Amino acid sequence: MNQGTVFCADFADYPFMQEAAMRLADDTRLIIGGQGRLPPSSGDASLDRYEYFDWRNYFRFADFEPRLDARSVIPLDRVSYYEPAKQRFMRSLDRVFLEPASYAQQEQLFYGLIRAFEAWITRTPRPLTVFFAHTPHFPWHIVFHQVCKTHDVPVFICRTTQIADAVLLDADLSEHGQRWVRPAQPIDPTWVTDQAWARSPRMANSVSINVRAERHARKxxxxxxxxxxxxxxxxxxxxxxxxxxxxxxxxxxxxxxxxxxxxxxxxxxxxxxxxxxxxxxxxxxxxxxxxxxxxxxxxxxxxxxxxxxxxxxxxxxxxxxxxxxxxxxxxxxxxxxxxxxxxxxxxxxxxxxxxxxxxxxxxxxxxxxxxxxxxxxMTASCTGSAVFEGLQAGIPGVTFAATWHSACPSGPLCSQAEALPALIERLLAKPTDEVRADYVRFLDDNAEWWFLGANDDRAVKRSAFSRQTLRDSVAEMLYDTAIGSHEPRRHVRLARDNSPTQESA
Incomplete structure (x- = not known):
């Protein structure tokens, strides 16, 4: 039975995620996107049941402009909806292009991508559900994400935490808040507690990389x-x-x-x-x-x-x-x-x-x-790991964008500049025991929103669990989310107010 279309936008770039997506192949029209050459056949027919979406066709305006409908235009009432994505798009161009384009060329690419992706979404059978293995950060991914939001297509982003093997599914892309999807099978709370005071494998790997960094820098x-x-x-x-x-x-x-x-x-x-x-x-x-x-x-x-x-x-x-x-x-x-x-x-x-x-x-x-x-x-960061490491040590912190741990009262998001002095004063007044208590309470309140998994092969290698165990868990989360995505979803938590309340998406 076909339950609609599922587009795993970047899964071809992460073999582990592509394997997990095969759980959807029997019940949906499965499309998997990638930025490299078409992945070679695995030899296992069970892993090759998908259509391939090649992002290379959208890297530059000249590549896809001939395929655009010459009469297509973005309705004026929708242009304002794309402004948030336009800022993120402009910032991301330096990441991938060495030769700076003129502003006119940047706008040409931006609005050309909107026209191309709106046409693709219009002709794709509904219900359509989109997944990203990582936060959309390439220019074309950022635009596609905003087109989906504008056309009410549900998009879900896998986000890792610094608790070992704990992953959450986010239904938004905003520096001010995250909308978490409640998993049917949350990660074992005892595992979270056991790992709460330990440096996760991901962080341990970062430490080893940093140790080597000086050697490479001075070589x-x-x-x-x-x-x-x-x-x-x-x-x-x-x-x-x-x-x-x-x-x-x-x-x-x-x-x-x-x-x-x-x-x-x-x-x-x-x-x-x-x-x-x-x-x-x-x-x-x-x-x-x-x-x-x-x-x-x-x-x-x-x-x-x-x-x-x-x-x-x-x-x-x-x-x-x-x-x-x-x-x-x-x-x-x-x-x-x-x-x-x-x-x-x-x-x-x-x-x-x-x-x-x-x-x-x-x-x-x-x-x-x-x-x-x-x-x-106290610690501070835009979105980085320093604040969470401080919380583990009983030290309060503040971030300037929403993170997976913004709900912890001792590590909140500062969303208003004028409130920052009072926020700092309040955090500095917290004793170590209170910070640790906030940290433990945060884990107790939020473990139910995380599921066992990984979102790329490097995370799998560092995990204490087998590849199959992680893959099965991620596959079930994808399946549960996609098959029911055309129905009104409940149990979605808004983290922007740093409270444990629940709201419907």
Missing amino acids: RVGLARWIAIAWRYFRDRQYLAHRHYHRLPWRRVMAVARQRQRQRRADLAYLDANARRHAPDQPFVYFGLHYQPERTTVPEAGYFHDQIQAIRLLAAALPEGMVLAVKEHPRQLGDRRPSLRRFHTQRTPLYRAIQRIPNAVLIHAFVDSASLIGRAR
Whole structure:
């Protein structure tokens, strides 16, 4: 029996998620999207029962413009609905294109994508349900997500937590709130409790990566290394000529790689000369910079993707005698090879802006973050892990966009700048025992919204559970959500008010 169409928008880029989606193949028209070449046949017929949607056709306006209906137009009454996505779209372009496009070209691509995706949705049989394995962060994914919302197509996004193997399903893409879908089979609460005070495998892996980052950052790139890098980019361009910056001439790609290497070395030299290698002597609030570009800032942080805005707000709101310790992310400088997608994220201008703030202190990237968090009076971040790590240690924190733990009273979202000084005063007054009690209560109240799973193969490798166990759990969640998605859904929780109340979506 066909229960409608299910579009797993990015699952072909994550083999684990593609395997889980096969649970839907017998009961729905299953479409799986990807940005690479068509995945090779697995040899297992049970894993090949889907239609493939190729996002490569929408990377540039010239690629799909001939296929657009020459008479199609976006109704004027709908243009305003696309403004939130337009901001996120514009911010995401630097992530994938090295050559900046003019504003006119950016708008042409944006509205062209809307026309193309509206036409696709119109001709796709209903009911239609869309899933993303990760937050939509590529330009075309961001636009498609907004088109779905405008046309009342339900979209669900898998979001991981820092509790090992705990995943939630979000029905929104907003820096101000998240709409969680209640799973039919929540994760075992005892597992959550057991893992509550431990660093999750994902975080442990991040620590090991950070340890290696300094070694890579200071490693000299000699002639042999440059030859290896050149060969790698040459192979990438031959195989991935359709992908973003690989469309540039090979010599231009290598010129950018050399320029990116110079940027990285300049950033490291600036930190070596100007950043502290120890915690401030005064009472301080810890702010951990995000690795960029990443979906945690674009689109999840919204306006605060430019992190200096959050830093300025926070520094201005601190009580007298307290300083803001701002630490660079180690991986921002620890490229194994020059990362072209970071070409537009040179950090030295950000470091200088931080140092111009009287009560802000710049901390070197390779100082251990755990020691800083442990000595901080409070933590802060746009959407990052530092606040949750602080909660585990009994230290309050604040974020500037909604996170999976915004419902914890000791780690709330600050949605209004004028309320920040009072919020900081209240958080600083919390004793350690109260913060820990808030943390435990948050786990008790929210474990029912998380399900056992993963959303990519790296998370599967770090899990304490088998691939099959995780796959079966994710598959059941996808099935339960999709098969009933054409009916009014209930048991959807709005996290934006930081309360445990329930509302219907």
